[in-house]
Amino acid sequence: MKKVFVNGYGSIGSRITSFLKDDPEITVFGIGKYSPDEKVTDAISRGLNVYVPERKLDDFSNYKISGTIESALDECDLVIDAAPGGHGYKNKKNLYEPKNIPAIYQGGESTVGEESVSDLLFNSRANYDHALGKKHVMQGSCNVTGMGRILEPLREKFGNELVRFDVTLVRRWADIEQTEKNVSDTIEMTEKPHHGDDVKLYFGKDAPLYVRAIKVPTRQMHLHIMDIRFKETAPKPSQIHELFADEFGVATLWTAKGTKDIRDYAQNMGFNFTDTNMIHIHANMTTSIGDTVQLMYSDDQTGIVIPENHMLLQAMLFDKSYEEAFAHTESIFHMKEKKQKLQENFAKNN
Numbered sequence: 001m002k003k004v005f006v007n008g009y010g011s012i013g014s015r016i017t018s019f020l021k022d023d024p025e026i027t028v029f030g031i032g033k034y035s036p037d038e039k040v041t042d043a044i045s046r047g048l049n050v051y052v053p054e055r056k057l058d059d060f061s062n063y064k065i066s067g068t069i070e071s072a073l074d075e076c077d078l079v080i081d082a083a084p085g086g087h088g089y090k091n092k093k094n095l096y097e098p099k100n101i102p103a104i105y106q107g108g109e110s111t112v113g114e115e116s117v118s119d120l121l122f123n124s125r126a127n128y129d130h131a132l133g134k135k136h137v138m139q140g141s142c143n144v145t146g147m148g149r150i151l152e153p154l155r156e157k158f159g160n161e162l163v164r165f166d167v168t169l170v171r172r173w174a175d176i177e178q179t180e181k182n183v184s185d186t187i188e189m190t191e192k193p194h195h196g197d198d199v200k201l202y203f204g205k206d207a208p209l210y211v212r213a214i215k216v217p218t219r220q221m222h223l224h225i226m227d228i229r230f231k232e233t234a235p236k237p238s239q240i241h242e243l244f245a246d247e248f249g250v251a252t253l254w255t256a257k258g259t260k261d262i263r264d265y266a267q268n269m270g271f272n273f274t275d276t277n278m279i280h281i282h283a284n285m286t287t288s289i290g291d292t293v294q295l296m297y298s299d300d301q302t303g304i305v306i307p308e309n310h311m312l313l314q315a316m317l318f319d320k321s322y323e324e325a326f327a328h329t330e331s332i333f334h335m336k337e338k339k340q341k342l343q344e345n346f347a348k349n350n
Ligand SMILES: NC(=O)c1ccc[n+]([C@@H]2O[C@H](COP(=O)([O-])OP(=O)(O)OC[C@H]3O[C@@H](n4cnc5c(N)ncnc54)[C@H](OP(=O)(O)O)[C@@H]3O)[C@@H](O)[C@H]2O)c1
Pocket: 007, 008, 009, 010, 011, 012, 013, 032, 033, 034, 035, 036, 082, 083, 084, 085, 086, 087, 088, 091, 106, 107, 108, 109, 140, 141, 142, 175, 301, 302, 305
């Protein structure tokens, strides 16, 4: 049984931990906490061992912690870093490399420049095999992962017929559980968003992909507005939708009025953390005009990267083939079933 440590227990770390506990091939050795708050008690009540940085031991004297993060890492086979953006790089230098432990990083880190955590940005749909045998890999962020789920199938099907992709990312302000974060009443423009460059790391550096981003006051998912230009007349919307009928982690919905409808449905259905773990094509919004397809899809910001982390873990820890890893991830996340339920609930009105 392989032992995994999850360093950071926020939106991403708590989700990853929860799913890993359902994986019979893995033991969650423990989680790393940095602030002595109610989440320590919460984690312990869920049966998790909580570890803290050696320098902060005194701050946690009122909690029943299991030891230091430094000592826990000595016992583990792999660490999933779920730290706030930028801290993963510091952890790599100060902890993971000195202890020679393989590590997965999240999308707030970088794969270029001086503070790069890895030369590989993972997207299971595009480059699963590249992660086999790797020691340090970054999982793409939620927006970057979502774009991959659309772009790869399009490229496989239409190849040279494609001319360019123009994408506007409408990003959520904060996550649902980040109650400490105010959602400001403004539309914020993002200068030089990293997402396009990140996608090109797996989609090809010369890919004709142009990305703009804004942030809007909502906690309910991201929405991507994508224009896909073709050399000749663009395919019909139905041909685009057909392409995603059997795609992992892509649901095609017709009657969701907004992103909150989907989140509410996930909550009513008892989906873990109210996540769908996927993107949702808003099929009623797809149009085909001349050489261009206009597409909109929403992206479950917190959920989408969790099965991806699980796929990545299997490549790095067990050297599994894509097919084996996919089947195992599916047995834990039940993505096919969730997709089907979503599609039935938001089916086209006749
Ligand atoms: N939220 C999303 O929708 C989303 C989606 C995709 C990717 N990501 C990426 O995932 C990463 C984590 O984001 P998040 O939203 O989960 O953040 P978050 O909710 O703010 O949680 C961050 C966690 O990291 C812990 N932490 C603080 N300092 C740390 C350190 N030096 N090393 C390790 N952990 C540390 C914090 O512990 P304490 O609470 O104990 O201080 C907290 O539990 C970021 O790279 C982010 O860009 C986020």
